[in-house]
Amino acid sequence: MKIINVIYNVVATVIVLCFVFTVGLKITDTKAYAVATPSMEDELFEGDMVFVRAAEEYVPGDIVTAKLPSGSTFTHRISSVDSENGLVYTQGDNNPQPDPQPTAFEDIIGKVVFSVPTLGNLSLKFNATNIILVLAGVLVLLTVIRFVLSYIKKPKEEEAI
Amino acid sequence: MKKNIKRSVFSLVLCAMLVFCVGFYSSVEPTTAWFSDTGSQSGSFNMDEIDITFTGEGIVDSQTSDETMIELDFKAATKAEDEENNGEPDPMFEHAAEFYTFTAKNNSTAIAQMRINVTTGSETDIGVRYCVYELDTSTPIPAESVTLLVDGQNDSTALDDVYVDENGERVLKIGESYYDARLKENLNNSEALLLEAGGEKDYCIGIWVEYDNFLENAVSANGVRTLECNATVNISATQIMPESENG
Numbered sequence: 347m348k349i350i351n352v353i354y355n356v357v358a359t360v361i362v363l364c365f366v367f368t369v370g371l372k373i374t375d376t377k378a379y380a381v382a383t384p385s386m387e388d389e390l391f392e393g394d395m396v397f398v399r400a401a402e403e404y405v406p407g408d409i410v411t412a413k414l415p416s417g418s419t420f421t422h423r424i425s426s427v428d429s430e431n432g433l434v435y436t437q438g439d440n441n442p443q444p445d446p447q448p449t450a451f452e453d454i455i456g457k458v459v460f461s462v463p464t465l466g467n468l469s470l471k472f473n474a475t476n477i478i479l480v481l482a483g484v485l486v487l488l489t490v491i492r493f494v495l496s497y498i499k500k501p502k503e504e505e506a507i
Numbered sequence: 508m509k510k511n512i513k514r515s516v517f518s519l520v521l522c523a524m525l526v527f528c529v530g531f532y533s534s535v536e537p538t539t540a541w542f543s544d545t546g547s548q549s550g551s552f553n554m555d556e557i558d559i560t561f562t563g564e565g566i567v568d569s570q571t572s573d574e575t576m577i578e579l580d581f582k583a584a585t586k587a588e589d590e591e592n593n594g595e596p597d598p599m600f601e602h603a604a605e606f607y608t609f610t611a612k613n614n615s616t617a618i619a620q621m622r623i624n625v626t627t628g629s630e631t632d633i634g635v636r637y638c639v640y641e642l643d644t645s646t647p648i649p650a651e652s653v654t655l656l657v658d659g660q661n662d663s664t665a666l667d668d669v670y671v672d673e674n675g676e677r678v679l680k681i682g683e684s685y686y687d688a689r690l691k692e693n694l695n696n697s698e699a700l701l702l703e704a705g706g707e708k709d710y711c712i713g714i715w716v717e718y719d720n721f722l723e724n725a726v727s728a729n730g731v732r733t734l735e736c737n738a739t740v741n742i743s744a745t746q747i748m749p750e751s752e753n754g
Contacts, residue, residue: 358521365524368531382537395535411538421538447701468533478530485522489515496511 375399377455379411379419380466385438386421390458395465396421398456404434409458412436412449419455420445610709613702623700623712627736633724635738637714714738 371378381394389409390396398411404424411421412434422436422445433448468477625637702708725734 358517361521361525361528364528368528378532378535379538380535395532396538419536419538465532466535466537468529469535470537472533477533478526481529482522482526485525486519489518489522492518493511493515496515 371397376459377411379421380469381421381461382466382470385440386423387440389423389439390421390461391463393464393467393470394461396458396461399459400454400456404451404454404457410434410436410449411455411458413453413455421458609712610707611700611702612707613704623710625712625714625738627738629736633734633736635714635736637712 370376376397376399379396379398381390381392381396384392386409396409396411398421401408404410404427406424406426408424409421410424411419413419420436422438424434425437426435427433428435428448432451434451434454435448436445438445623637625635627633627635700708700710
């Protein structure tokens with residue numbers, strides 16, 4: 347029983363910390379993206395999750411996430427900055443050629459501040475809606491079972507006394 | 508009892524937090540990438556899916572391939588006059604640039620990027636410069652009666668615009684920053700030209716020669732200085748991988 351409590355407390359702590367971290371992302375306007383391609387190896391691998399925050403200035407060497415004309419995004423390293431025309435030139439670390447067109451400053455979403463390996467696989471490989479529904483269902487069911495068991499157990503303890 | 512209720516409520520709250528976190532991280536957007544066919548991403552690309560057709564004069568071998576020889580015959584360089592030529596200014600020339608138009612068509616199902624590279628085969632820099640731009644036939648080229656427009660400064664040989672003179676000849680209007688942005692090294696690759704899947708566009712390659720190099724390499728005959736060379740237009744095309752869908 348003691349071990350179960352310890353496990354419960356550890357899991358609860360992890361969940362709370364994760365929740366606080368996620369809320370912190372929202373508060374600090376930090377966005378998360380899943381790396382879908384190996385164009386930035388060996389810095390970023392397919393399946394990593396990058397956390398991006400807008401910066402006041404972008405310099406060569408920064409890894410930035412920017413919007414493409416199609417509306418999707420890409421994450422590459424800045425190779426040069428054209429301040430006069432408000433453009434940055436980018437290239438993936440693993441790509442032999444620079445990106446085909448420069449990116450305007452206003453299309454840059456932000457600079458990658460840190461990344462977490464493999465976390466991006468959650469969105470890349472699984473359907474989000476299904477995950478949420480299954481997880482929510484399992485957790486609610488476990489909680490209900492636990493609640494019901496506690497009621498069944500209580501009268502038995504009273505009888506024993 | 509109260510303790511159990513509190514524990515259960517707390518567990519439910521934990522569940523909600525966990526669902527929130529999992530939901531958040533499982534629904535983040537993917538970031539895509541630009542790729543070339545020499546990169547690590549798998550994919551196939553056939554040059555035949557891009558049709559390049561050259562038009563205009565001076566093409567030695569016009570064919571739908573990635574390499575075309577061009578004979579360049581410059582009788583002038585990009586400068587109006589040389590005041591240091593024995594104190595006498597050189598006359599303005601009528602022909603200082605060559606223009607080659609081509610039509611590129613992308614028959615594939617993915618966007619493609621093309622890069623144009625012009626090489627002369629010379630080991631030294633003979634001053635040949637080039638610029639590739641998209642021909643917008645919907646916007647007529649102004650027909651102004653000028654034969655050559657140059658910038659008076661030695662280091663300003665930018666290709667700013669193209670005019671058609673009264674004889675129907677295309678000439679260059681020379682500016683400043685355009686040159687600096689386009690050509691950082693001699694005979695460098697052009698910026699990538701994007702061609703949508705199924706798309707077709709007309710492009711023009713403007714080729715001219717730097718004045719100082721022209722003086723150094725031109726051959727004089729019958730009072731006319733001429734610089735002749737063969738150039739090869741190399742076109743490389745790559746396919747850009749489509750975006751991955753977040754199922």
